[in-house]
């Protein structure tokens with residue numbers, strides 16, 4: 001089955017296609033001629049995922065899905081949340097985001113956080129939402145070089161390793177995105 005995934009982030013493409021498996025061919029927006037940045041200016045993860053999927057569907061009429069992820073830190077009232085990509089700067093500066101997160105948590109004993117992913121699927125013109133959550137804590141320093149984003153700071157519940165110290169398979173097995181994508185796959189397999 002061919003389906004458009006609203007991302008040009010190669011880490012995300014790899015993670016998601018590994019979970020989807022060989023029965024699905026992921027197509028990027030660029031591969032169907034959409035080269036502009038897809039707007040995502042909603043105040044919620046659900047709103048952004050739907051906004052991106054609707055944009056693709058209106059432009060192509062093809063089955064598609066989009067995801068949006070936020071890191072929600074308890075002691076920061078759920079921040080950076082929907083602003084996770086642009087926490088420290090206007091761009092996707094992972095290192096600056098991690099520095100700012102550590103600074104904002106300085107002296108705080110509550111380091112509880114979770115990653116939450118929402119996927120919006122448009123299949124045959126109908127919209128569906130899927131959610132994946134992983135609970136964990138924010139470490140006091142970065143560890144590991146795998147993955148991307150906040151991975152070096154995030155210790156998933158029950159683990160002494162950060163996401164950035166795990167292989168892609170280990171991260172996918174427990175991650176927010178892995179969980180949301182497995183719900184998507186179950187749905188697609190039953191609705192093919």
Ligand code: IMP
Nearest residue numbers: 067068069070084085092148149150151
């Ligand atoms: P996006 O909606 O997937 O683009 O995620 C927004 C931001 O959240 C990214 O720019 C990253 O900073 C962060 N993020 C999303 N997924 C992950 C992940 O799996 N690990 C670490 N950071 C992530």
